[in-house]
Amino acid sequence: MKIEKMTADHLDGVLEIENACFSRPWSRQSLENELKSENSLFFAAVEDGRVIGYIGMNFVLDEGYMYNVAVSSGHRKRGVGSALIRALVTYCRKNNFAFLTLEVRESNAAAVSLYSKFGFVRVGERKNYYSDPVESAVLMTLFFEV
Ligand SMILES: CC(C)(COP(=O)(O)OP(=O)(O)OC[C@H]1O[C@@H](n2cnc3c(N)ncnc32)[C@H](O)[C@@H]1OP(=O)(O)O)[C@@H](O)C(=O)NCCC(=O)NCCS
Numbered sequence: 001m002k003i004e005k006m007t008a009d010h011l012d013g014v015l016e017i018e019n020a021c022f023s024r025p026w027s028r029q030s031l032e033n034e035l036k037s038e039n040s041l042f043f044a045a046v047e048d049g050r051v052i053g054y055i056g057m058n059f060v061l062d063e064g065y066m067y068n069v070a071v072s073s074g075h076r077k078r079g080v081g082s083a084l085i086r087a088l089v090t091y092c093r094k095n096n097f098a099f100l101t102l103e104v105r106e107s108n109a110a111a112v113s114l115y116s117k118f119g120f121v122r123v124g125e126r127k128n129y130y131s132d133p134v135e136s137a138v139l140m141t142l143f144f145e146v
Pocket of ligand 1 (some may be wrong): 068071078104113
């Protein structure tokens with residue numbers, strides 16, 4: 001498995017995972033726009049020429065906002081999600097980010113556990129933030145040492 005900077009060539013595989021994982025998936029157009037943005041960074045996990053996971057973030061100066069991380073269902077629990085987060089966190093550290101923050105559905109125990117392992121701490125909650133189904137978001141942030 002390799003972690004690669006995401007390009008348009010990865011989009012078919014990314015959209016397949018995105019559509020399978022989320023009730024409100026990103027559209028191809030939105031992802032294409034993100035890939036062109038100077039303020040976004042996306043990575044894909046690739047195995048045998050196929051995309052098996054991806055992660056993305058948006059940033060302003062030294063503040064990172066992590067979008068989704070997702071791994072295709074047949075490849076979970078093998079460290080792929082961790083490798084993707086590690087790639088993003090490494091980039092943030094190298095570029096002297098102050099923090100990396102995210103929102104996650106409060107029932108998503110797998111993701112909350114994964115983020116906690118990387119040092120993200122719970123910093124707040126947004127009531128009924130999600131739809132399909134309605135659910136609150138937990139806000140988690142990884143603060144980098146200065
Ligand atoms: C969350 C997700 C990305 C994890 O990917 P993964 O490749 O399975 O993660 P890893 O194998 O690197 O697991 C690392 C840690 O995550 C946690 N974790 C992963 N799957 C878990 C599960 N089913 N239940 C509880 N904890 C879990 C554990 O802490 C695990 O560490 P461990 O192996 O020492 O127990 C994956 O489950 C996924 O794609 N879910 C659907 C999309 C999603 O909900 N994304 C988050 C949106 S904010």
